[in-house]
Amino acid sequence: MASEPVTDTALRVLRRLETGPRGLTEAEAAARLAAVGENIPPRSRALSWPARWLRALRDPFTAVLLTLGLVSAFVASWGTAAVILALVAVSCVLRATGERRADRSLATLRHLVAGTATVLRRPDDTADPRVRELPVTDLVPGDVVRLAPGDLVPADIRLLRSRGLTVSQAVFTGESSPVSKAAADLPEPRAEDHLCFQGSVVTAGTATAVVVHTGARTRFAAAHPVPDHRVPSAFDRSVHGIARVLVRFMLLTPPLVLMAGAVLRGRGLETLPFAVAVAVGLTPEMLPVIVTTCLARGAAGLARTRQVVVRRLPALHDLGAVDVLCVDKTGTLTQDRPVAARSLGPDGHDDPEALHWAAVAAWWTLHLAELPTPDALDAALLDAAGPTGEEYDGLAALPVEPGRRLATTLVADPLGGRRLLITKGAAEDVLDRCDLPGGERRRLLARAGREAAAGRRVLAVAATELPHHPLYPGPGATGPRASLLTPADEHGLTFRGLVTFHDEPAPGAAESLRALTALGITVHVLTGDHPGTAARVCRDLGLEPGEVRTAADGTGPLPAGATTVVARCTPRDKADLVTALRAAGHTVGFLGDGVNDVPALLAADVGLAPRGAVPVARESADVVLAAKDLTAIGHAVVAGRRGSANIASYLRVTLSSNLGNVLAMLAAALLLPFLPMLPVQVLAQNLCFDAAQLAFAHDRPGAPALRRPTVLRPPALLRFITAFGVLNAVADLATFAVLALALRGPDALDDQAVFHSAWFTENLLTQALVMLLLRGGRHLAEGGRPGPVGWSAALLAAVGLALPPSPLGAALGMTALPAGYHLLLTAVLGVYAVTLVLARRRHDRRGTGRTDGHADGGTTGCTVAQSGKLHR
Numbered sequence: 001m002a003s004e005p006v007t008d009t010a011l012r013v014l015r016r017l018e019t020g021p022r023g024l025t026e027a028e029a030a031a032r033l034a035a036v037g038e039n040i041p042p043r044s045r046a047l048s049w050p051a052r053w054l055r056a057l058r059d060p061f062t063a064v065l066l067t068l069g070l071v072s073a074f075v076a077s078w079g080t081a082a083v084i085l086a087l088v089a090v091s092c093v094l095r096a097t098g099e100r101r102a103d104r105s106l107a108t109l110r111h112l113v114a115g116t117a118t119v120l121r122r123p124d125d126t127a128d129p130r131v132r133e134l135p136v137t138d139l140v141p142g143d144v145v146r147l148a149p150g151d152l153v154p155a156d157i158r159l160l161r162s163r164g165l166t167v168s169q170a171v172f173t174g175e176s177s178p179v180s181k182a183a184a185d186l187p188e189p190r191a192e193d194h195l196c197f198q199g200s201v202v203t204a205g206t207a208t209a210v211v212v213h214t215g216a217r218t219r220f221a222a223a224h225p226v227p228d229h230r231v232p233s234a235f236d237r238s239v240h241g242i243a244r245v246l247v248r249f250m251l252l253t254p255p256l257v258l259m260a261g262a263v264l265r266g267r268g269l270e271t272l273p274f275a276v277a278v279a280v281g282l283t284p285e286m287l288p289v290i291v292t293t294c295l296a297r298g299a300a301g302l303a304r305t306r307q308v309v310v311r312r313l314p315a316l317h318d319l320g321a322v323d324v325l326c327v328d329k330t331g332t333l334t335q336d337r338p339v340a341a342r343s344l345g346p347d348g349h350d351d352p353e354a355l356h357w358a359a360v361a362a363w364w365t366l367h368l369a370e371l372p373t374p375d376a377l378d379a380a381l382l383d384a385a386g387p388t389g390e391e392y393d394g395l396a397a398l399p400v401e402p403g404r405r406l407a408t409t410l411v412a413d414p415l416g417g418r419r420l421l422i423t424k425g426a427a428e429d430v431l432d433r434c435d436l437p438g439g440e441r442r443r444l445l446a447r448a449g450r451e452a453a454a455g456r457r458v459l460a461v462a463a464t465e466l467p468h469h470p471l472y473p474g475p476g477a478t479g480p481r482a483s484l485l486t487p488a489d490e491h492g493l494t495f496r497g498l499v500t501f502h503d504e505p506a507p508g509a510a511e512s513l514r515a516l517t518a519l520g521i522t523v524h525v526l527t528g529d530h531p532g533t534a535a536r537v538c539r540d541l542g543l544e545p546g547e548v549r550t551a552a553d554g555t556g557p558l559p560a561g562a563t564t565v566v567a568r569c570t571p572r573d574k575a576d577l578v579t580a581l582r583a584a585g586h587t588v589g590f591l592g593d594g595v596n597d598v599p600a601l602l603a604a605d606v607g608l609a610p611r612g613a614v615p616v617a618r619e620s621a622d623v624v625l626a627a628k629d630l631t632a633i634g635h636a637v638v639a640g641r642r643g644s645a646n647i648a649s650y651l652r653v654t655l656s657s658n659l660g661n662v663l664a665m666l667a668a669a670l671l672l673p674f675l676p677m678l679p680v681q682v683l684a685q686n687l688c689f690d691a692a693q694l695a696f697a698h699d700r701p702g703a704p705a706l707r708r709p710t711v712l713r714p715p716a717l718l719r720f721i722t723a724f725g726v727l728n729a730v731a732d733l734a735t736f737a738v739l740a741l742a743l744r745g746p747d748a749l750d751d752q753a754v755f756h757s758a759w760f761t762e763n764l765l766t767q768a769l770v771m772l773l774l775r776g777g778r779h780l781a782e783g784g785r786p787g788p789v790g791w792s793a794a795l796l797a798a799v800g801l802a803l804p805p806s807p808l809g810a811a812l813g814m815t816a817l818p819a820g821y822h823l824l825l826t827a828v829l830g831v832y833a834v835t836l837v838l839a840r841r842r843h844d845r846r847g848t849g850r851t852d853g854h855a856d857g858g859t860t861g862c863t864v865a866q867s868g869k870l871h872r
């Protein structure tokens with residue numbers, strides 16, 4: 001907006017944009033859309049190929065590989081450098097393809113979660129404007145839009161009218177506290193109070209505004225990409241933790257090899273290519289590809305079959321690790337389509353008065369606050385009371401806001417000239433503002449509690465007559481009067497009764513809660529509503545709360561293992577409870593639909609929003625359910641666990657096998673007068689192994705791996721790979737000891753080419769074995785079809801046997817092996833397989849002891865976290 005004078009009056013802005021307060025006609029809007037293009041915020045544009053590749057290059061493993069490639073090029077080891085470069089290129093391409101595939105599956109669903117804006121448009125020049133919900137992408141300069149709490153500001157706009165408007169501009173300033181905005185007609189120079197920018201969030205109040213800039217011309221688009229303020233998620237903690245340890249190992253390996261070679265064997269810099277190859281051999285270079293492919297496949301599948309939109313791929317991994325899910329009640333477990341059930345007078349008998357006053361207040365709140373759509377409870381009041389409220393003149397309104405559980409309206413009776421202040425809201429809060437003896441207050445609270453315990457939502461209604469005020473000149477006038485009504489006026493009220501509402505459970509809520517419990521997830525309900533209502537809704541959905549408390553009782557961490565209902569939560573309370581659970585070591589999901597859930601959605605490891613959520617909740621969530629049915633959550637959790645289990649399998653297999661190879665190769669390099677393998681052979685076998693490992697992205701882990709939250713814990717994983725890596729190294733060395741003793745004559749192992757080929761074959765065969773025996777969840781002994789990993793292992797073994805005698809093998813410096821070798825190798829591999837199975841059983845049993853009887857595929861490095869019994 002820099003190019004135009006920001007101090008223009010509203011009228012001048014409208015004129016310049018060739019529009020008016022009644023909005024554009026559809027034809028004008030269509031012409032402008034064609035001229036200026038869609039209103040797409042830059043961050044939601046699909047990434048271009050080069051951008052994707054560049055992003056893939058930022059990965060730590062890729063960076064280390066490139067460094068190693070540079071080192072090889074430096075010593076003119078062109079073969080090694082070329083192979084490393086090829087590895088990096090293949091890994092980047094595979095990764096970018098995987099992400100793109102997931103993006104494409106999501107694109108079909110994106111319209112379901114796309115933001116909409118409330119726009120005034122006219123069918124033609126003569127017609128009256130209509131209020132329409134349009135996709136944000138369709139907005140053009142000149143459109144007149146309406147804003148309400150929870151809306152994302154859809155473009156850069158100039159306010160025309162506003163009421164109590166505050167917006168959070170955290171995306172620009174990083175400052176989350178809301179700032180006030182007002183439609184001042186003669187704005188101060190340089191002040192921006194009358195402007196709102198795309199990406200801001202309406203925290204309170206309402207407004208009508210004209211769109212000034214859209215798409216790439218918004219301030220949001222001009223601003224630099226905003227750093228992500230999120231705290232590190234479960235994914236960051238686990239996968240990145242492992243990556244850090246490994247990168248250090250990789251960087252240490254070449255100098256160590258060089259030094260050992262120099263000291264023990266008097267070798268010089270000529271060992272460098274071998275040292276580099278060994279370091280590359282240690283790298284799980286396919287990790288980024290496997291992670292992306294596992295998660296992208298999971299996300300694409302969820303989008304296709306369950307209408308679940310995963311907006312941030314790592315969130316799917318985190319969802320698999322979630323052991324505590326906090327859910328909001330209204331709008332999430334229930335439909336938030338309340339229907340008024342009863343109206344009770346002050347004496348507790350049916351009495352239409354309470355409903356009447358509440359409906360009058362609702363009618364005038366709706367009109368005075370210019371809410372585009374009435375609040376759900378207000379709509380239910382108006383439905384039940386029929387046309388009411390117009391017989392009064394509305395003077396001012398203070399609507400509900402996040403953290404404020406009541407609404408107040410000031411109306412005037414045109415006949416008697418009385419001014420009436422009506423307050424409705426949560427019983428505790430309304431009764432606090434009534435003049436009541438203590439005993440009476442307790443009795444009324446108990447009555448509200450009884451209604452709530454029947455599962456109904458309860459509003460208390462109170463009113464008072466205000467004395468005449470000179471600044472209220474009478475009906476019809478507008479302007480500063482509204483500011484004369486403040487929360488300080490809400491006191492000394494007379495209790496008028498209670499109105500109760502039914503709210504049906506959301507479709508699939510009960511099944512979904514059952515499924516989540518069966519998946520080992522503890523569900524807590526955090527709500528702004530009455531404890532009685534929340535507890536009853538919970539029970540009706542088949543979830544017996546172990547404890548029901550209100551947020552004011554204390555915000556200490558929630559107990560694990562049993563459902564707790566925390567009622568009367570403010571948005572801050574919800575976020576604090578989530579943060580406390582995370583601090584206690586849980587991986588926490590939060591499912592919520594309203595503005596009051598946004599802080600908690602951002603504080604959780606994974607934020608989830610149901611279909612009907614307000615725009616800002618959807619925007620804050622990592623996972624959006626586009627289906628009506630909540631059962632999609634359970635499926636999403638399983639998809640997350642499947643992806644994580646596959647990643648864990650890959651890490652276990654690759655790392656233990658790589659570590660074993662490296663240890664054996666280093667030992668052999670020091671014992672033998674020649675290198676156990678040529679650098680190019682080390683890289684070739686590494687390449688074969690990498691290709692085979694891609695099968696893990698397509699594996700279906702066994703049922704046990706899906707039964708509990710899967711958390712990758714770096715310490716457990718490192719313990720696992722050390723144990724099995726050493727075992728693998730011992731097996732390699734033992735094989736060669738046996739072979740050296742058994743094979744004599746011209747084909748003996750002291751021939752370098754024979755030795756290299758033997759090592760190559762042995763390596764690929766043991767790796768195939770490790771793939772089958774160390775993968776998670778499903779053990780070979782459990783039978784079942786071989787699946788992608790089985791086929792891939794078989795192929796790897798075949799390559800190991802066929803490559804040395806082939807022409808390609810000869811080009812790599814290998815040769816056919818003597819017949820006796822294969823017989824002996826089979827025997828040694830048999831012994832190794834039995835040892836592996838026994839070692840794994842022992843490891844799993846030890847894991848069982850550590851995880852309170854919930855061992856499964858997860859214990860092998862991917863420790864199972866049973867709800868509340870975490871083992872870090």
Ligand SMILES: Nc1ncnc2c1ncn2[C@@H]1O[C@H](COP(=O)(O)OP(=O)(O)OP(=O)(O)O)[C@@H](O)[C@H]1O
Pocket residue numbers: 328329330331375376377378400402403404405406407424425426427458459526527528529530569594596
């Ligand atoms: N239109 C309204 N008028 C008066 N009071 C209201 C209105 N809407 C909500 N309230 C009061 O504010 C309370 C808190 O509302 P809030 O939006 O924080 O949570 P909720 O909708 O009850 O539940 P949840 O947090 O589960 O979505 C409600 O329980 C109700 O007592």
Ligand SMILES: [Mg+2]
Pocket residue numbers: 328329330331332592593594
């Ligand atoms: Mg809600």
